[in-house]
Amino acid sequence: MSNVVDFPNIKPTSRSYTPGRYPQLEFVAQNGAKTVLRYGDKKVDAKLSLGFTNITDSQADEILNLYDEVNSDYDFIHFPSTSALAGISDLGLRRKFGERDTSGNTLLRYRFDGPPTVTSVRPGRSNVQCKFVACLDGD
Numbered sequence: 001m002s003n004v005v006d007f008p009n010i011k012p013t014s015r016s017y018t019p020g021r022y023p024q025l026e027f028v029a030q031n032g033a034k035t036v037l038r039y040g041d042k043k044v045d046a047k048l049s050l051g052f053t054n055i056t057d058s059q060a061d062e063i064l065n066l067y068d069e070v071n072s073d074y075d076f077i078h079f080p081s082t083s084a085l086a087g088i089s090d091l092g093l094r095r096k097f098g099e100r101d102t103s104g105n106t107l108l109r110y111r112f113d114g115p116p117t118v119t120s121v122r123p124g125r126s127n128v129q130c131k132f133v134a135c136l137d138g139d
């Protein structure tokens with residue numbers, strides 16, 4: 001069973017988000033007629049990218065440790081509003097980034113979409129880029 005792991009209390013300097021898509025399959029006939037089979041009513045594969053500029057090496061290490069922890073047990077990540085979602089003042093937008101419904105229930109579970117990239121910029125300072133993908137996941 002998967003567990004939730006909180007993202008470290010490190011505020012990103014950049015953030016990009018792509019909403020998920022509905023799982024569906026399209027069939028197009030030779031005459032151009034299109035049929036769509038939708039396999040659910042919830043979106044999957046939302047993408048979240050976080051950039052951390054000029055953070056301490058110990059903060060970069062926290063992110064790498066989180067990557068190891070989450071992937072060793074196939075856990076998922078929770079983004080507290082004080083960390084990755086800091087700076088988003090609109091509650092509706094924060095829910096979308098966090099993939100929560102209006103009651104606050106988590107709809108999708110974020111996992112790393114590959115390992116973080118760490119770039120040393122000067123002694124004791126690093127830039128880190130993380131990419132996440134959100135999935136529907138049964139327990």
